[in-house]
Amino acid sequence: MQGASAHRTHQSLRTMGTLARPRVILLTYLLAAMELTCLFMQFSILPYLSRRLGLDSVAYGYLQTTFGVLQLLGGPVFGRFADQRGARAALSLSFLAASVFYLLLAAACSPALPGVLLLFASRLPSPFMHTLPAAQMIITDLTGPEERPAALGRLGLCFGVGIILGSLLGGTLSTSCGIHCPAIAAFMANLLGAVISFTCIPAKTKEASVDAQATQPGLPKASVFDLKAITRLLLLPSVLPVFLVKVASGFPSGLFMVMFSIISMDFFQLEASQAGYLMSFFGILQMVTQGLVIGRLSRHFSEEALLRASVLVFIMVGLGMVLMSNILHFCFLMPGLVFSLCSLNVVTDSMLTKAVSATDTGTMLGLCASVQPLTRTVGPTIGGLLYRNFGVPIFGHVQLAVNFLIFLFLWRKPMSQKGDKAK
Structure with missing residues (x-):
């Protein structure tokens, strides 16, 4: 039985061939770009829909926190599901969950239905909405260690496309066709994505030996919700330092980005259109930095x-944020900020997938996917308190201090991947 499974996996990988494997990776990039476009379409209409339904800023914060908490909890479980069922199943599940998400969001736009209830209910599928981590899992399985950082970095092009097209399409469709139109378009696009991913992505993307190792006879089948296995993986000596650096180094910038909509209005005195142009500039910088x-x-x-x-570079940007006083200063700092964020995420994701067994790369990427929801969950509270009591310069002080300590830690403790991998 084990030999037959390994043979089928070997056949699946072999049928991709040297020409088909790049096509699978390219298709994965396109699917990720499509889902990120839909996600930013939703971001562009959500504040207006919430206001139309009568939600105040506190209730809107609860809505965003609900989304962050559910994604935070779902990330590691989603990763284990990918390790056990394959990256294709995980990607298809993500698209199906997103389809339900956007269908409920479109229903919330109807005046004949209980909009507030449906708006909060639309957050329920979010634990399984991890298209970007699923794409990272496919790319990790289909690339070697040397080419993995560049391949993962090119996902930044997808993110930039999502920011630019999603913001543009969300505003255009809601203005010309109604606020429900972006949600309906996103629902149809995600259904199409589920069909494409299920029919075009190989059922097994890991090597045959890895698949056989994951299904060794005589061992009890691991549960998707096995928290001990997730904790054991996180506590590996070659994993924990890198993961802590990933979380701590990017957290100060994450606080700033969470509060950026308020900072852009109060501190930079930007109008909505000007803030949109700035976010487009951010997206272009991210595309260039991660993609090239x-x-x-x-x-x-x-x-x-x-x-x-x-x-x-985080340290230097933090020093600049302490001294900045207008939007022009921030524009000069933005390339450094984008470079640090992109390189931190790509490099740590690559290092962490190399530090664990190939059977656990999905779980590891699921843990990595929980970092951003963690910031979105606790960031509004911490960032709001810091901004109200100390102003914008405090974000620069925190970033400078935290990353200076991390730099000293990295200087004294190499992050080489020579530790034992998970067995």
């Missing part, structure tokens, strides 16, 4: 060197 810059740098420098560089 990080891939080239990864061919000439080690991942540990790039990690130190990102932390060092």
Whole structure:
């Protein structure tokens, strides 16, 4: 039985061939870009829909916190599901969950239905909405260790496309066709994505030996909800330091980005259209940095060197944020901020997937996917308190102090991947 399963996996990988494997990766990029576009379409209409339904800022905060908490809890479980059922099943599940999400959101736009209840109910599928981590899992399975940072970095192009197209389409469709139109378009796009991913992505993307190792006879089948296995993976000596650096180094910038909509209005005195232009500039920078810059740098420098560089640039950006007083100053700081965020995420994701067994890369990427929801969950409360009591410069002080300590830690403790992998 084990031999037959390994043979089928080997056949599945072999039928991709040297030409088909890049096509699978390209299709994965396209599917990720489509889902991110839908996600940012939703972000563009959600504040207006909430206001139309009568939600105040506190209730809107609860709505956002609900989304963050559910994604935070769902990330590791989704990763284990991908390890056990395959990345294709995980990607299809993500698209199906997103379809339910957008269908409920479209229903909330109807004046004949209980809009507030449906709006909160639309958050319920979010634990399974992890299209970007699912795409990372496919790319991780289909690329070697040396090309993995560049391949993962190119997902930044998808993110940039999602920011630009999603913001543009969301505003255009809601203005011309009604506020429900972006949600309906996103629902149809995600149904199409589920069909494409189920029919075009290989059932098994891991190597045959890895698949056989995951289904060894005589061992009890691990549960998707096995928290001990997730905790054991996180506490590996080669994993925990890198994961803590990933969380701590990017958290101060995450606080700033969570509060950016308020900062752009109060501190920078930007209008809504000007804030949109700034976010488009952010998206373009991210596309260029992750799609072009990080891939080239990864061919000439080690991942540990790039990690130190990102932390060092974070320190300089933090110092600049302490001193900035207008939007022009922030525009000069933005390339450094984007470089640090992108390189930190890409390099740590690559290092963490190499630090664990190939049977656990999905779980590891699921844990990585929980970092951003963690910031979205606790960030509004912490960021709001800091901003109200100390103003914008406090975000620079926190970023400078935290990343300076991390830089000293990295200087004294190498992050080389020589530890034992999960058995």
